[in-house]
Amino acid sequence: MTLRTARNPSVEARCNARRYDRAMLTIDADALLADLDPAQREAVITVRGPLCILAGAGTGKTRVITRRVAYALATEAVRPSDVLVVTFTDKAATEMRDRLAAAGRRGVSAFTFHAAALRQLRHFWPRIHDRDLPSVLSSKASLLAPLARSLPGGYRYLAVRDLAAEIEWAKARRIAPAGYADGVIGQRHDGPLPPDLMARFYRDYETARDRAGLIDFEDMLAMTVELIEGNEAVAAEVRARYRWFSVDEYQDTNPLQQALLDAWLGGRDDLAVVGDEDQTIYTFTGATSDYLTGFSARYPDARIVRLESNFRSTPQVLGLANRVLAAGRAADDERAAGTAARPEKRLVPTLDGGPSPHIAGFDTDDAELAGITTAIRALARDNITHGDMAILVRTNAQLPALEAGLGAAGIPFHVRGERFFARPEVRRALRVAAALDRPLDARRVAESSEAVPDALPARLAGAFEQELGVHRDTVPDGDAARERHAAVVTLLELAEALAAADPGTDVAGFLAEVERRAAAESSGAINGVELLTYHRAKGLEWEAVFLPALEDGTLPIRQASDPGELAEERRLLYVGITRARRHLWLSWARRRTASTGREGRRSRSRFLDGLIPAPVRTVRVVPSETPQRLAAGDRSPLSNALRAWRTARARADQVAPFIVFHDSTIEAIADRRPATMPELRRVPGVGPMKLDRYGEEIIAIVARTLEATPDDGPH
Numbered sequence: 001m002t003l004r005t006a007r008n009p010s011v012e013a014r015c016n017a018r019r020y021d022r023a024m025l026t027i028d029a030d031a032l033l034a035d036l037d038p039a040q041r042e043a044v045i046t047v048r049g050p051l052c053i054l055a056g057a058g059t060g061k062t063r064v065i066t067r068r069v070a071y072a073l074a075t076e077a078v079r080p081s082d083v084l085v086v087t088f089t090d091k092a093a094t095e096m097r098d099r100l101a102a103a104g105r106r107g108v109s110a111f112t113f114h115a116a117a118l119r120q121l122r123h124f125w126p127r128i129h130d131r132d133l134p135s136v137l138s139s140k141a142s143l144l145a146p147l148a149r150s151l152p153g154g155y156r157y158l159a160v161r162d163l164a165a166e167i168e169w170a171k172a173r174r175i176a177p178a179g180y181a182d183g184v185i186g187q188r189h190d191g192p193l194p195p196d197l198m199a200r201f202y203r204d205y206e207t208a209r210d211r212a213g214l215i216d217f218e219d220m221l222a223m224t225v226e227l228i229e230g231n232e233a234v235a236a237e238v239r240a241r242y243r244w245f246s247v248d249e250y251q252d253t254n255p256l257q258q259a260l261l262d263a264w265l266g267g268r269d270d271l272a273v274v275g276d277e278d279q280t281i282y283t284f285t286g287a288t289s290d291y292l293t294g295f296s297a298r299y300p301d302a303r304i305v306r307l308e309s310n311f312r313s314t315p316q317v318l319g320l321a322n323r324v325l326a327a328g329r330a331a332d333d334e335r336a337a338g339t340a341a342r343p344e345k346r347l348v349p350t351l352d353g354g355p356s357p358h359i360a361g362f363d364t365d366d367a368e369l370a371g372i373t374t375a376i377r378a379l380a381r382d383n384i385t386h387g388d389m390a391i392l393v394r395t396n397a398q399l400p401a402l403e404a405g406l407g408a409a410g411i412p413f414h415v416r417g418e419r420f421f422a423r424p425e426v427r428r429a430l431r432v433a434a435a436l437d438r439p440l441d442a443r444r445v446a447e448s449s450e451a452v453p454d455a456l457p458a459r460l461a462g463a464f465e466q467e468l469g470v471h472r473d474t475v476p477d478g479d480a481a482r483e484r485h486a487a488v489v490t491l492l493e494l495a496e497a498l499a500a501a502d503p504g505t506d507v508a509g510f511l512a513e514v515e516r517r518a519a520a521e522s523s524g525a526i527n528g529v530e531l532l533t534y535h536r537a538k539g540l541e542w543e544a545v546f547l548p549a550l551e552d553g554t555l556p557i558r559q560a561s562d563p564g565e566l567a568e569e570r571r572l573l574y575v576g577i578t579r580a581r582r583h584l585w586l587s588w589a590r591r592r593t594a595s596t597g598r599e600g601r602r603s604r605s606r607f608l609d610g611l612i613p614a615p616v617r618t619v620r621v622v623p624s625e626t627p628q629r630l631a632a633g634d635r636s637p638l639s640n641a642l643r644a645w646r647t648a649r650a651r652a653d654q655v656a657p658f659i660v661f662h663d664s665t666i667e668a669i670a671d672r673r674p675a676t677m678p679e680l681r682r683v684p685g686v687g688p689m690k691l692d693r694y695g696e697e698i699i700a701i702v703a704r705t706l707e708a709t710p711d712d713g714p715h
């Protein structure tokens with residue numbers, strides 16, 4: 001029996017694998033340190049907590065956290081099953097597990113606080129309470145909507161999402177309904193309702209949730225804390241399970257998560273945290289960087305390691321990031337006049353130089369979008385894959401215009417996170433539109449043709465006003481309410497654009513276009529340009545990053561008013577800039593129609609003041625411009641026409657004219673006068689890419705010019 005098992009090839013293979021793993025342990029402990037800088041190495045070999053790694057963006061914090069686990073396992077300082085790594089997103093947790101598994105380190109737990117809490121609750125709850133864990137409420141909206149409708153007066157129209165966010169803020173800060181009014185005053189927090197009213201609303205929500213026998217995401221954490229702290233057996237079991245803790249992105253931890261971490265630790269201190277105070281971007285949800293900055297006060301024995309070198313971005317990208325940091329610090333110091341200024345912090349580059357960030361203001365949002373698509377094409381020609389490019393937005397309401405622009409340009413894209421056409425208010429608005437479909441078509445038969453152009457946008461605007469209470473020109477208060485408003489207005493703008501292109505467009509045509517776009521959005525290209533919010537971009541990196549719409553009202557967002565909120569907005573810009581490895585694009589538009597609700601004049605984000613050299617070039621895009629008179633000298637009319645076209649085209653694409661065609665190529669075309677695409681292809685300097693992009697325009701110019709100047713005989 002024993003012999004048979006020993007000869008079993010799979011068992012043998014496993015034994016060999018184990019022997020191989022053992023051999024690897026000693027060999028690769030050193031190898032694990034080879035590609036680290038001295039500060040990173042110090043952090044990695046400090047396998048015993050408490051350890052706090054304080055460092056700026058792209059300095060390798062996440063790499064160090066992962067490597068430290070591998071190193072501790074390799075040196076047998078800890079067993080895989082003892083380890084719990086807390087990440088900020090599920091995706092980061094999966095990546096961490098995969099990376100360790102790829103290095104032969106299986107069995108390590110990496111979860112978000114929520115995922116870890118849920119696992120423990122599922123395990124212990126039935127045992128302690130002798131019944132199943134209540135179901136987890138995926139969204140508070142269903143419970144809040146009826147409560148919101150019974151709020152007094154104008155408060156009835158507040159977005160449910162804003163009310164939910166406020167309850168989440170309070171719960172994350174461990175503030176119960178009874179303590180809410182004092183809590184907001186103490187923390188100088190501005191809620192969507194007067195404190196007493198909000199406290200009552202919060203209490204009613206808790207009652208409704210209890211009655212429904214449900215728990216929400218914050219309860220999951222709070223109940224886990226209570227379970228551990230209120231039951232010695234549970235505490236002993238949980239604490240025996242995990243003995244070695246690491247937390248990534250620690251600057252965005254909230255009091256509830258910290259309480260859970262403390263409950264897990266139970267007074268022990270084998271904890272390593274990493275974070276960057278300057279990347280704190282979730283304080284609006286109740287998070288605080290105080291736990292990071294106060295780490296050494298809580299753990300006087302803690303080893304503090306600072307990582308100085310940035311391994312992600314070019315000196316050009318970091319130069320800009322450092323200026324944002326310095327400006328933020330100056331603003332903070334001004335606010336905290338009298339108290340000690342924070343030490344200066346700079347990201348020190350290690351990579352070679354790259355291109356300067358592309359910084360440009362545009363006349364309109366359409367021109368900005370055209371500039372972005374042109375730049376994306378140019379990067380793709382340089383062999384940067386679409387998946388290694390990202391466009392960051394402040395709010396999801398900015399997405400549809402970008403999606404439409406990329407879609408029209410044939411550029412594959414992928415939306416990360418919440419999709420526009422999946423938003424509840426967009427789906428509701430589309431249901432309202434669908435309900436209009438039949439009556440409109442029936443009536444349209446009798447309508448005069450002149451009435452048709454206005455029919456679609458006006459009908460939709462009327463219906464949205466009546467059914468959804470969304471008035472195009474009345475922008476409501478509250479983050480979510482504004483976003484909801486902007487989303488509905490975006491649909492109206494889509495209807496207007498369709499009606500402008502084809503005055504005969506009806507509701508059915510509108511819905512068909514929406515369906516087409518929603519399908520493009522949800523299918524997403526596997527290797528497409530990533531579209532996502534700054535908040536979701538945390539911890540990630542791309543070769544090329546686009547930060548459009550850097551305008552007051554968007555970044556900083558309109559509702560950010562007090563200095564603390566503005567400081568957080570500036571940190572978002574810092575996070576955005578530091579996502580780029582090599583190519584960085586910052587832009588704004590002076591006039592914007594999409595996603596603001598109204599055609600409006602915009603001004604460049606105040607965060608760019610003093611940051612970028614003035615004056616900044618304004619790019620005017622006038623594609624149908626009359627060809628300029630050039631000092632033609634003895635050039636042929638065709639050469640002049642081609643040069644004029646090149647000037648306009650280069651402007652429209654925001655590239656230097658020689659990028660379109662070199663002088664020599666222009667002269668060669670003028671000389672050979674190609675009448676067909678294959679003829680044009682044979683002209684030196686006209687490759688397949690240029691043929692594809694400009695071919696038809698060139699052939700048309702040649703034909704038109706020769707027709708107008710028939711006497712300019714053949715060369």
Ligand code: ATP
Nearest residue numbers: 035036037056057058059060061062063311312539
């Ligand atoms: P963020 O603050 O954005 O979360 P981070 O500090 O966690 O950034 P990482 O994501 O770990 O930084 O690393 C940034 C980039 O630098 C990654 O591509 C990583 O592989 C690379 N990197 C980190 N350390 C080194 C090193 N010593 N040598 C070469 N590349 C490195």
Ligand code: MG
Nearest residue numbers: 061062063539
């Ligand atoms: Mg990181």
